[in-house]
Amino acid sequence: MTVKVHSLLREVAGKATFVVKVPDDSLVGDVLDKVIDQFKDGFKRKYSLEGEWDPLKYFIVSLNGVLLHGSGGLGERVKEGDTVDILEPVTGG
Numbered sequence: 001m002t003v004k005v006h007s008l009l010r011e012v013a014g015k016a017t018f019v020v021k022v023p024d025d026s027l028v029g030d031v032l033d034k035v036i037d038q039f040k041d042g043f044k045r046k047y048s049l050e051g052e053w054d055p056l057k058y059f060i061v062s063l064n065g066v067l068l069h070g071s072g073g074l075g076e077r078v079k080e081g082d083t084v085d086i087l088e089p090v091t092g093g
Contacts, residue, residue: 026078
């Protein structure tokens, strides 16, 4: 499965696109957990990972271009060939 990180998250991951191996029938939340575990030092420096971790509190996540809303979005099933995009919300004017 392909994972793409955008904006400031590229600094954490050190690259924009990478492949994550997850078992069949995994969830988007499992993919995010794997990404965070793979780059845990960068995430620990940038975000507080203490207590209950809700990735959608920090990131905008899409599965195959469809935005996932609320914690229910983390329960979407992924399959081979899917793409998960992880973006950090940015503001400005």
